[in-house]
Amino acid sequence: MEQPELGKKILELRKANGLTQEELVARCNINVRTIQRIEAGEVTPRSHTVRSIFAALEIDLDQLQARAALPNPSKEKSQWLLMAFISGLIYFILAFWEAYMDYELSTSPSLSVSAWQYTMVKISILVCYSLFMLGFHQMGRIWENNWIKPASLLAIAGIVICIAADLYLFYNMDTDPLPLMAAQAILFGSIYMIFGFGLYRYKKEFGNMAIGAGIAVMITGLLFMSVVLALLGLLFLATSEILLLFVLYSAYSKLKP
Structure with a gap:
C-alpha cells in the first residue's frame, strides 16, 4: 500500500479504534510528529514502522494487503460468475447424456435416437x-490473465465447430466419422493446453486449486492431441x-459483495 492511501487507512483505523495520535504513539513508540506526517501522506514510512503501527492497531497487515489486492466486490460480476457456475454444472450433467447417446450411436447406428x-x-x-467458458473470460478480465481470456473464447469457437460436426455426422450416417473425430480431438487438445496454462497462472490468486486444475486441463489437452489416447482424455x-x-x-x- 502506497501513500497517500496508507496514511488515510491508518487514520481511518486509528479513529475506528477510538485512539488519539498520542495514544497510538504510546502503543508503538513512534513520535507524534511522525504519525502526523504519515497520516497526512507527507512521508512513506519504512516497513518495520508500518508493521509496528498496524500491530498497535491490532490489525494483521498481511491479511489487509491480501484483501486490498482483491478486485472491488461487485454484485453484477459475482452474479455473472454464479450464472457461469450453474451453467457449468448443467453442462457437466448433460455431457454424460451426450456421451451415452454418441456411444450408442457409434456401436448401434440403427438405434432409434430421435433427431430432435x-x-x-x-x-x-x-x-x-x-456460458461456462464466458465465466472464465470474465475471470480473465477481473484478475488480469492474458491466457485465459483468448483461451476461453477459443474454447467457445471449438465447441461450436465440434457440435456442428456431430450434427453433420448424425444427419449423414454414411460419412466416415474417424477423420472428423480425430480433428475434434486435436482442436480441443490444442485449446486446452492454452487454457490449462492460463489456469496455472492463477496460482497466486487461487493457490493449489488453480495449479491442480491447470495441470489436469493440460494433461487432458495432451491426451486429446495424441488422438489414440483421446478416450483416456475423456476421463481426465x-x-x-x-x-x-x-x-x-x-x-x-x-x-460476493
Missing part, C-alpha cells in the same frame, strides 16, 4: 458450455471440469 432429442441435447451442451476431462467448477465457485466467493 439429439439436436436439443447438442444445442443445450453448446449454450451451457459457452471429467476430473478437470470438476476442478474448473471449484475454481469458478471460488472466484464467485471472492467477489
